[in-house]
Amino acid sequence: MPEATEAPAALSHSAAERPWVAAVRTLCEFAARRGDLDARFTPSPTAEQGMAGHRSVAQSRGPGYQAEVSLQGMHRGLTVRGRADGVDVSRQWVEEVKTYRGALDRMPANQRELHWAQAKVYGWLLCQLHQATEWNVALVYFHADRQEQAPPLVQRLTAAELQAFFEGLCDQYLSWAQQESAHRSTRDICLTALKFVHGEFRPGQRTLAEAVFRAARRGHCLAAQAPTGIGKTLGTVFPLLKAMPEQALDKIFFLSAKGPGRQVGMQALQTLRASGACRLRIVELVARDKACVHPDKECHPDSCPLARGFYDRLPAARSDAVDGPPLSQQALQEVAERHAICPYYLGQEMARWADVAVGDYNHFFDVSASWHASTLIHGWRVAVLVDEAHNLLDRARSCYSAELDWQAFAAAxxxxxxxxxxxxxxxxxxxxxxxxxxxxxxxxxDAPPTRLGQVLTEATQAIGEWMAEGEQGPHGLPTALVEFHWSALHYLRLCESFDASHSMVDVSTRPAGRGHGRGRVEARVSLRNVTPAEFLAPRFAATRTTVLFSATLAPEQFYADTLGLPVDTAWVDIQSSFSSDQLAVHVVPDVSTRFARRADSVAPICRVIADQWATAPGNYLAFFSSFDYLEQVASAIEARHPDIPCWRQRRHMDETARQAFLDRFVPQGQGIGFAVLGGAFAEGIDLPGSRLIGAFIATLGLPQVNPVNEALRERLQQRFGAGFEYAYLYPGLRKVVQAAGRVLRTPSDRGSVHLIDERFRRIDVRRLLPAWWRLQMQFASTPNAGCEPAEAATIIAGR
Structure with a gap:
């Protein structure tokens, strides 16, 4: 990476030197879209159904018909490219094919006009290519469920009419494109001169930044294990911003698993923008339910006033948004309010024009991720940052898993x-x-049940048509029916890509409750992803570079196997900036936290906590494997040591309750917060200095042994030969290290961690703990677990 205080040489791939290019779809969506936002429940056909519909139409045409014809034209320096769905030159015929569901006569007029716009652009490009004076422009609608074509809608237009229409769209787009080109040029100049905001890098931070810059330059992925305290977010964002001009990057996507990570990303970007990246456009996207101003209304003009005339007001809102400050969630709300449009869909639009978009993993890695789809459609050159990347495995598994529950179906x-x-x-x-x-x-x-899949397909088609035809009644759409419909569609979509190498199917049954009929059985059908590698690999391939960073990305092979990282992925393990004398790590080897011996463990755990409290009063977190276990120990502490203030994590805490829990950790405070390992307080929280001086971890963090996890273990054993490690040990120890990482947050912090379980003595466990930790043996009682003090010293020394 260039020095933080110097600019790289003149760039050869700046945006100003590139011609303006727009896809036909992009041009029309930008310049021809008018009217209302209408997102009424009409499940659109899948990409596979769309391609199948196009093939069916093409196969029904005559010998002179050509499918997927590449065309391009130019106006005032703007090149417009696209592929016409169907062309018959002998008939002077071009058709735009659209697959749909529901009743064709209920399609919004502005949607139909958008389809006509695309067809007319292709009509002009063909007139220009073949020097024709007129052309037949047709819309062909194909019903995805009934496999039927509607009669074509045809207009015969002169070349002059088509040319005027095309040039009108281009003129609208060009005024924006010129502005975008000027922005890109100014942005790249600013980024070329950008200096590191703090002048000097922290220890380890420069190594991380250089690795990120090299990954962008070489066009490969990077997995970086970087400890807490070195400034990972700035250490990854800064070098990618520096790489944007040289690598002609269109966008950076900053992805986080949770809201706090998203906020940290926004803070880093705003800091860099203020320090020199003055024209950087930043947008933060949140889930629809968090952005919605009218949660009691539906997304269509008959219900929500912000949907009425949305596309008519969008150009002014878009211009306002790009000229303003970074578009945080609050800033987007303010722009949307000024123009009386929906903030969620304004955010979706602004992600197309932002330099950096900040959001959830789902925006790029989900089955129908919009940012990934836009990258492919628009040909963007992107870099992706995956914050706290150890969370990606579980999140991706959930994205590519589906469940059908009998009770949900019965309610529907x-x-x-x-x-x-x-x-x-x-x-x-x-x-x-x-x-x-x-x-x-x-x-x-062995596979998704065939008969159930068939009747579910028929039912979802019927529900989709009923809803698309607007027969939902005066009280809107039945919530239970809508939710089940979405679940069924997701399940059916995953069934199409099911393969036993990466997924498994199970059926869980139990007798039906009262009122559900004698002899009835409730069944749950689950399609569970085991390894998302096959689904994530194409996402990584679509980027110039993907940088995954976390304090816990070990062992390397585990993440490489399960996430499907490219074979040329670079790995870097940054040395901790903390020294071993800052963190006292105590192993308590004479306590078992296994379920069968849990009752016997409560008293010795209380002794460990009370002894530490007496030695160094302050704020502590105590982590346990379950809420029940947490309650047992917390109640015992309160009964035996009423002088120690305690507060507890509760099931299903909302954001207000979670914040109240954290607010108890005040500087110079004293008390113990009891929490569940792997929960909301085990990672992603920042309690620096005296707000937190220690943690007790009374569990190895291993997932519960149950039929599902055992089946997962068997599948992982078959594929990778490491079933127990991949299903239990590595995920468990990752949670332990993450929880311990809450203690030291700044270079001056000091504290302690107590690892309470006999299994922390095992060599295979200790190898997964940070190498800079200096483990010390501490017994909860007189050594009686077969491990004498002399033996303990040997264990620790041999680590």
């Missing part, structure tokens, strides 16, 4: 209209037959 059927009774009854019969054929409470099956 109860709320459905009479017109849907037959298809839903067929689902019920198939579901019951499946449940009766599986006598065991939990059973793995």
């Amino acid at each position: 059927r109860d709320s459905a209209p009479p017109t849907l009774k037959k298809p839903l009854d067929r689902v019920a019969r198939a579901w019951q037959a499946l449940a009766r054929s599986h006598a065991e409470p939990y059973q793995l099956v």
Whole structure:
């Protein structure tokens, strides 16, 4: 990476030197879209269904018909490119093919006009190519469920009409493109001259920054294990900003698993923007339910005033937004309020024009991730930053997993209209037959149940058509029916890509409760992703570089295998900036926290906590494997040591309650917060200085042994030969290290960690703990667990 105080040489790939290029779709969506925002529940066909529909239309045409014809044209320096769905030159015919669901006559007029705009642009490009004076422009609609074509809608337009339409769109786009080009040029100049905000890097931070810059320059991925305290966020964002001009990067996506990580990313970006990246456009995207101003209304003009005329007001809002400060969630709300439009969909639009977009993992890695789709559609050159990347495995597994629950289905059927009774009854019969054929409470099956999939497909088609035809009644859409419909669609979509190498299917059954009929059985069908590697690999391939960083990314092979990282991924392990004398790590080897011996562990754990408290009063966190275990020990502490202030994590705490829990950790305060390992307080929180001086971790963090995790272990053993390690040990120890990492947050912090479990003596466990930790043996009682003090010293020395 260039020195923080110097600028690299003149750039050869600046945006100002590149011609203006726009895809036909981009041009039309920008310049031809007008009217209302209408997101009524009409599940659009999947990409696979869309391609199948296009093939079906092409196969029905005559011998002179050509599918997917590449075309391009130019106006005032703007090159417009695209592929026409179907062309027959002998008939002077071009058609735009659209797959759809529901009733065609209920399609919003502005959506139809957008389709016409694309068809007309292709019409002009063909007139220009073949020097024709007129051309037939057609819209062909193909029903994805009924596999039927509607009669083509045709306009025969002169070349002059088509040219005027095309140039009108280009003129609108060019005024924006010129502004964008000027922004890109100014942005790159600012970034070229950008200096590191703090002047000097922290220990380890420069090594991280250089590794990130090299990854962007060489076009490969980077996995960086970097400890707390070195400034990982600035150490990854800064070098990617420096790489943007040289590598002609269009965007950086900063992805976080949780809100606090997103806020840290925004703070780092705003700091760098203020220090020199003056024209950097930053946008923060949050989930729709968090951005929505009218949660009691639906996203269409008949319900929400912010949807009415949305696209008519969008150009002014867009211009306002790009000229303003960084678009945090609050700033987006303010711009949207000034222009009376929806802040969530304004944010989606502004992500297209931002230099850096900050959001959740789902924006790029989910099944239908919008940022990944836009990267492919628009040909963006992007870099992706994955914050706290150890969370990506579990999150990706959830993205590519699906569950069908009988009770949810029963609620959906109860709320459905009479017109849907037959298809839903067929689902019920198939579901019951499946449940009766599986006598065991939990059973793995080889593949998704065929009959259930068939009737679910029929039912979702019927529900989709019913909703698309607007027959939902005066009280809107039945919530239970909508939620089940989405779950079923997601399940069916994943069934299409199911393979036993990366996923498994299981059926869980139990007798139905009262009121559900004698002899009925409730069944849950789960399609569970085991390794998301096959799904994530194409996402990594779509980027110039993806940088995954975390304090816990070891062992390397575990993350490489399960995430599908490219074979040329670079790995860097940054040495901690903390010294071993800053953190006293005590191993308590004479206590077992296994479930069978949990009752016996409460008293010795209380002694360890009370002894430490007497030695160094202050703020501590105590972590346990479950809420029940937490309650047992917290109650014992309160009974035996009423002088020690205690507060507890509760199940299902909302944001206000979580913040109240953290607010108890005041500087120079004294007390113990009891929490669950792996929960909201075990990572991603920052309690520097005397706000937190120690942690007690009374568990190895291993996932619960149950049929699902055992099946996961077996699959991982078959594929990687490390079932126990991949399913239990590595995920568990990762949580332990993350929780311990809450103690030291700044270079001057000091504190202690107590690892309470006999299994922390094992060599394979100790090897997964940070190498800079100096482990000390501390017994909760007189040594009686087969480990004498002399032996303990040997264990620690041999680590």
